[in-house]
Amino acid sequence: MKELKEKQVKSERLYKGTLLGLRRDTVELPNGKQSTREVVEHPGAVAVIAITQDKEMVFVRQFRQPTGEVLLEVPAGVPLTGEKGEDAARRELAEETGYNAKIVRKIWEGYASPGYSDELIKFYLALEMNLMQTKPDEDEFVEVELIDVEACLELLKTGKIRDNKTMIGVMIAELFLKGEI
Amino acid sequence: MKELKEKQVKSERLYKGTLLGLRRDTVELPNGKQSTREVVEHPGAVAVIAITQDKEMVFVRQFRQPTGEVLLEVPAGVPLTGEKGEDAARRELAEETGYNAKIVRKIWEGYASPGYSDELIKFYLALEMNLMQTKPDEDEFVEVELIDVEACLELLKTGKIRDNKTMIGVMIAELFLKGEI
Numbered sequence: 001m002k003e004l005k006e007k008q009v010k011s012e013r014l015y016k017g018t019l020l021g022l023r024r025d026t027v028e029l030p031n032g033k034q035s036t037r038e039v040v041e042h043p044g045a046v047a048v049i050a051i052t053q054d055k056e057m058v059f060v061r062q063f064r065q066p067t068g069e070v071l072l073e074v075p076a077g078v079p080l081t082g083e084k085g086e087d088a089a090r091r092e093l094a095e096e097t098g099y100n101a102k103i104v105r106k107i108w109e110g111y112a113s114p115g116y117s118d119e120l121i122k123f124y125l126a127l128e129m130n131l132m133q134t135k136p137d138e139d140e141f142v143e144v145e146l147i148d149v150e151a152c153l154e155l156l157k158t159g160k161i162r163d164n165k166t167m168i169g170v171m172i173a174e175l176f177l178k179g180e181i
Numbered sequence: 182m183k184e185l186k187e188k189q190v191k192s193e194r195l196y197k198g199t200l201l202g203l204r205r206d207t208v209e210l211p212n213g214k215q216s217t218r219e220v221v222e223h224p225g226a227v228a229v230i231a232i233t234q235d236k237e238m239v240f241v242r243q244f245r246q247p248t249g250e251v252l253l254e255v256p257a258g259v260p261l262t263g264e265k266g267e268d269a270a271r272r273e274l275a276e277e278t279g280y281n282a283k284i285v286r287k288i289w290e291g292y293a294s295p296g297y298s299d300e301l302i303k304f305y306l307a308l309e310m311n312l313m314q315t316k317p318d319e320d321e322f323v324e325v326e327l328i329d330v331e332a333c334l335e336l337l338k339t340g341k342i343r344d345n346k347t348m349i350g351v352m353i354a355e356l357f358l359k360g361e362i
Contacts, residue, residue: 002322002324003322004242004243004244004251004322004323004324005244005251006244006246006322008246014196014198014203015195015196015203017195017205017219018217018219019219019297020203020219020221020297022195022196022201022203024198025246027246029320029322030322031320031322036199037246037247038198038199038200038201039246039247040201040221040247040297040298042294042297045294045296061185062185063185063186063187064292064295064296065187065189065206065208065218065220066218066220066221066292066295066296066297066298066299067292067295067299067301069295070185070186071292071295073295076296108337108338108340109340109343110342110343110344110345110347110348111245111247111248111252111343111344111345112293112294112298112345113223113226113293113294113298113300113302113345113346114245114247114248114250114252114254114344115226115245115247115257116200116201116221116223116247117221117247117293117294117298118247118248119294120248120343121294121345139210139212141183141184141185141187141210141211141212142185143183143185153356153361156289157289157361157362159289159290161291162290162291162292162301163291163292163295164291164292164293164294164302164345164346164349165294165345166291167291167349167352168345168348168349168352171348171349171352175334180334180338181338
């Protein structure tokens with residue numbers, strides 16, 4: 001088996017902000033040469049695939065400053081300090097959509113862009129939901145939208161879902177309804 | 182329809198590096214309040230879902246410094262200046278795996294993590310491939326692995342694929358073999 005690992009020989013702090021950090025690592029490649037890697041530090045996130053009793057998936061539409069677009073996404077967010085992933089999934093779902101889920105189950109996890117970022121996204125399935133009387137957080141500028149799981153694949157094919165975690169969310173919802181997860 | 186858009190009122194340059202940039206934007210929220218957004222600037226990437234005549238998918242194993250792990254991924258990379266996405270997909274596939282593809286077709290595109298990054302990943306299907314006589318780029322420390330498309334879903338379920346673009350790649354490969362895209 002080929003040697004693949006790089007060995008870190010230096011790390012330079014470039015920025016430490018509210019959400020993100022940035023550093024420049026110098027690494028030794030398997031052939032002994034050196035190279036640099038710019039690394040974004042992110043606390044990690046949860047994404048929630050919430051499915052109603054009517055087999056609809058719960059989406060949010062929100063403006064994303066980095067992209068300059070309003071995107072259709074699964075509810076997601078960053079856990080509070082010390083908060084467990086499952087609790088963060090429950091909280092983000094409730095804050096963004098007003099839904100309380102009885103069942104929240106971890107499915108799998110993946111890096112958003114491992115070439116330059118350490119952000120790991122944990123995917124949770126949320127089931128047996130009730131819409132709360134209280135309205136979602138007034139500081140959340142999101143619009144909630146319910147879409148039949150069966151219609152979601154078409155949203156992908158026609159370019160209406162332009163967010164990677166949401167594409168994975170659609171896949172998870174389909175696998176769940178087929179009884180595969 | 183609820184007003185969702187934020188208006189940029191200020192933008193502060195924090196870093197401009199080789200691959201990444203970082204800035205802090207001040208935005209006006211729909212309710213008139215102000216907030217800040219840390220934004221990672223990335224040139225965008227291509228990801229290649231390469232399927233052999235034997236219905237195997239082409240993966241690469243590579244070490245990713247930000248994650249500290251060797252990850253199983255679809256071939257991917259950043260286009261050269263002025264390079265078209267389709268050409269970048271062809272080149273990255275050849276450099277990383279040694280495969281030349283006759284057919285390269287764009288499927289869709291999605292943001293890797295639109296909350297803080299503008300990185301857009303374009304997904305390409307690569308078909309009718311030939312393995313070149315010449316070896317892959319010697320500066321690419323990757324290991325090539327072919328896996329039956331039918332077995333790939335199991336890799337997801339068992340946590341062996343920990344990269345979001347690769348999860349989407351598996352979904353695209355399955356849809357292609359079912360004739361849905």
